[in-house]
Amino acid sequence: MSGDGKRKRYGYLVEFADVSSIIEAARRVRDEGYVKWDCHTPFPVHGLDGAMGIRMTILPWIVFGAGTAGFLTGIGMQWWMNAFDYAYRISGKPFWSIPANIPVAFEMTVLFAAISAFIGMLGMNRLPEYHHPLFRSERFRRATADRFFIAVEADDPLFDEEKTLAFLESLGGTAIEEVED
Amino acid sequence: MHKEIRAVGDNRSTGELSGKIVRFGVILAAVGAAASLILLFTGTGAERFFRSYLVNFAYFLSLSLGALFFVLIQHVTGAKWSIVVRRVAEVLSANIGLLAILFIPMILGMGYTYHEWLTPDAAEDPAIASKLGFLNRNFFIVRWVVYLGIWYLLTSWFYRGSVRQDETGDILLTLRMKRLSAPSLVLFALTVTFASFDLLMSINPRWYSTIFGVYYFSGGAVGAFALITAALIFLQRCGRLGMSVTTEHLHDMGKLIFAFIVFWAYIGFSQYMLIWYGNIPEETEWFLHRQTGSWTPVSWFILFGHFALPFLGLISRIPKRAKGALAVGAAWVLFVHWVDIYWIAMPEWYPNGVAFHLLDATLFAAMAGLFIAAAGRRLGKASLVPEKDPRLADSLAFENF
Structure with missing residues (x-):
């Protein structure tokens, strides 16, 4: 927490309505070169690993x-x-x-x-984790039901308040919001 | 995004390849049979002939039974991934009909292969005399008629049901096959257990091992999985099934081979350790034969070649998803499984050491040729995948996570 009482920014959260749009968006985030980001889906999605560019686990x-x-x-x-x-x-x-x-x-x-x-x-997986900033988002609750999310962290070296926001808006999600840490 | 099903337009019929496979099989069988007969009548004699015959018969029988097991477990579990590979397994299992014919020479050769309990001296030996009510020529033949009859009914019923569905698309056939698969597995387990006692364990009627049926089954299962894999890769090399059978299906076949390599080793060691620990001469004699003279390196070869090497070779997902590596692995497993059957039977007749004879190879060629020809002929009669199985689309789109 900073001195003025405002929380630090965790990152941006983009919501998608279906599987094909999140896979397409994940591909673009990957190609843009972001590294600190993740996808959240209500069920395992075939092909998402490849779209995110996740390497084989050791x-x-x-x-x-x-x-x-x-x-x-x-x-x-x-x-x-x-x-x-x-x-x-x-x-x-x-x-x-x-x-x-x-x-x-x-x-x-x-x-x-x-x-x-x-x-x-x-x-x-850095578990167990007692709290995650994304849980602050009301919208994010639907990640366990019928919505798909991409979260890009503010810690990412490529992160820029305006440019990242503009880029994420171009992904064609149904909503976008800023999440505090 | 759902994975696109690109299998439309895939070549799933054997077509003219069927004739080529049959021709190759028939030539191989003719050469093998001619060489075997020449060896038989030029001084080798019937004894060696029928012993080699038994080893090769037990080998090919185990492959067909393993393929039948594969078909049955797919039905009993309602598996979706395996629909595209099931037809090849059905065809290989249906070779039981051929093996029933190949059993006839086994009866002619009983005097050479099962002389330990057929000789009149057996009645003098109390350890064998008490078993003669079970181990006698007539009851042996009756049992084999029953085993082969049951296997023939099972394999042809599941094969025909699957082929009939290609035409009718009747979903009830899937349900009926599923319903009958569980009782079929019970019949399968009982017949394979007793058949392995008769076929291989009774070569030495003094020795017994209650786990022996599972041992024979596990070797046959891993051999059959390897054969199905090899057949699929072969068909793909010939331009068939290129899109229907994907890396994902081959990966799963590789997992099954790996799993049953471990299962085989588990059963083999269970048999060995109890006998080793119990240390009763009646039981240890069997392993003593295999730890004597030149049989010792063969035993070590089986331990490393049938377990350690395929275990380490197939443990990673990389070779299971690489067609070339998987084909080499499957061929190797088929080879060591033959050595395993050889090692089960031969030391009982030749306890002094390995007595490899050209007949072992020529009879192998003869039976392999017939096995390939029969499978090739049947492959040409229907599509290479069950075209109207209700779960076909699931199988085509199957993907490992």
């Missing part, structure tokens, strides 16, 4: 790495417990044998992979 690599770490932890843990720190003969089996270790290693792989997928997804 989450699968995190999950793969965590899964591998889980596998090695499972194997290493059993080696430490059964073969090294407290060597104990069970059913006449060798202290250290891979077949007996596979089920635990498998479970650890799944556990690590699942937790990293869950936490990684939350982290990369």
Whole structure:
């Protein structure tokens, strides 16, 4: 909050009435070179990722790495417990044998992979977030029902109070408003 | 914006390609059969012939059964994405009719393949004698007539219903197939389980594994998914289905192959670990044969080639969406599945080591040729996709997120 009591500007919010106009508009925002902006739709829209120019997520690599770490932890843990720190003969089996270790290693792989997928997804989406400036907008409530929105943040390096507003007005949305932080 | 359906005007009929496939298949079968017969009558003898025959029969049977499984799960789940790839699976499953004919030599060769329980000495061995009420020539043949009959009825009923819908557009056919798919899956599970006991497990009548049916099924399922994928890519290379079957459908086929590679490994390991842990000679003997002599590297090859390599190769979405990479993956899976069947059967007859014989390859060629020719002929009889399935438009527009 600044000294005069007025809130900082979060950005502009443009409303669209249907899927095809938001995809077309997203393409133009992407081509204009904005980076801090997002689309909000009531349901998953095919082709929106491409129109927004969103790159492939790196989450699968995190999950793969965590899964591998889980596998090695499972194997290493059993080696430490059964073969090294407290060597104990069970059913006449060798202290250290891979077949007996596979089920635990498998479970650890799944556990690590699942937790990293869950936490990684939350982290990369910066969740949980208790409040978002867009919730100040009355109009934005329809984002969960029947309206489509593009929000361009004021933090974007290309953002300019007048030029951005003029550009967004040219997108052909049904409404446009300024959202405070 | 809804994805535009661009499949109008796509070439979905096999046309003159059908004749070419049949010709290729017949020539391959003729060469393979001639070479096999020459080998049979020039000193190799019937024993080796019928053992190779059994391996290849089990291989192609598993592919048709896997294709039948694919068709049944699409109906039972009411899947929309798979409509455009279902016809190819139906055609491959309908090869059961051919396999029923190919079963006849299996009966002639029983003395060489199942001699462990057909020999009069079996009655002296208490471990086998108690099983002879089940494992005897007549009951074996009766069971196979039942299995093949059930599979023939299922495959032809689902194939014919789907083809009839191409003409009539009757939506009731979809509902009827959906309704019957669940009981069909129950029949499928029971027959495949017992058939795998008869076909492969009974080669060594002393050994048993209750999970064996699932193991045979899982290998056949992954092989069939690979075969369907390979067939789709082949048809596209020949200028068919170019627009109807998209990267999205191939991506899903790749997911199924990947999933069933993992499932196969899970079942294979479950079988291995319980036997290893239980450590009862009656059970461990089977794995001992496969850890002895030159069978050991084959076992390692299956572990890495049938699991580790395809697992790492198909885990990412990139190869699943690249046609060339997916085709290589599918061909590889079809190859290692054959090695797996070989590894299930052969060590019981040749416990001292790998005894590869030219007959293994020539009989493979003969059966592959017939399999391809029968599929090619049927592909020419109807459209390559179920044209009037009510969910066809959904399938054409299908997209992965």
